[in-house]
Amino acid sequence: MKKRYSIPLILIGLMIILNITARLSRPFADFYVTRIFPYISDCISFISGLLPFSLGEMLTVAAVALILLGIPLFLLLLIFAKGKRRKIAAFTGTFALWIICYITVTETMNCFIMYQCTPFSEKYFPNSHEHTDEEITDLYGKLIKECNELAKEVPHDENGCFELTCDFRSEARTAMKKVGEKYPQLRGYYPKAKPIHFSYFMSQSNLTGIYLPYTIEANYNDDMVRANLPSTVCHELAHLKGFIQEDEANFISFAAASGSDNVEFRYSAYLDALEYVHNAVWENHVESALPLSDEISDEVLCDWFRFMPENYWEENADKEVISTEAVSEVSTAAIDTNIKMNGRDDGIRAYSMVVDLLLDYYYP
Incomplete structure (x- = not known):
């Protein structure tokens, strides 16, 4: 040969x-x-x-x-x-x-x-257990309270929505180095995350960020609403330290951003966590937690579950080469298949499994 x-x-x-x-x-x-x-x-x-x-x-x-x-x-x-x-x-x-x-x-x-690798929970939460409805209800209430309070401290635009003003790429590196003091595998060098030039295609794929193993880079969708940026960048940087599981990267993102000295990062962290826990509460019909949804402030309601800015799709319709529905379906299937092929039967649902890690963290 x-x-x-x-x-x-x-x-x-x-x-x-x-x-x-x-x-x-x-x-x-x-x-x-x-x-x-x-x-x-x-x-x-x-x-x-x-x-x-x-x-x-x-x-x-x-x-x-x-x-x-x-x-x-x-x-x-x-x-x-x-x-x-x-x-x-x-x-x-x-x-x-x-x-x-x-x-x-x-x-x-x-x-x-x-x-x-050994799951994050086994390494850092060895005493984790089956969590109760009371615990997820309490966690839901804590996250709502944190979001309500932080929403009053962060900047807002003319529409009353969160406005990111800090140098989030530098702050993300600082936050990740800080959380590395608690979780040693996260120590070391961090590059600045980079925006994707073709962010519209990422938007069609329902992606806020992406880790590219070919060049070991943390990339983010520069078109999405700014409330998502701090948690997204921390999530992608976590992959650079070998935490490839999506729920683990989500948790590390929360731990890093919520521990930041910057209030905008803390708000992004709690808002992201609240969305996941809120979904878990409603999907599992946790009766004791459902009434707490009424306590979410108007400021938080203006920011959560927002992916793209208002009128984004209408204003960028000329960029659509392939239909958004088709791109979204292919992207979802590809991510789901990749995760399952690597031994994680949860597939794309792995992202939402961060709720279990949050419960392990708050109720060890």
């Missing part, structure tokens, strides 16, 4: 072995994430962080362009360059194989292995 094929195939084979080893041995996954991945993450995120734009997004755009333009070009060359067909096929095959190798290596080393 020629060297140009053997090296990428060997690397792909090695990644398959690492994936299987991680699935069969949790200690191996834990060792990798705590002892090896921090060096990889700090190094690559520092280099990619030197760029003012999202390198991962640019690579994704390049990949799409390569598929749309490269395949027709390849076919045309095969048709018209009769004397060079073998060389063209060999070059194209080698190039495609190295791309597959790069994706396999970065997904395995910077994402897949982390799914097999």
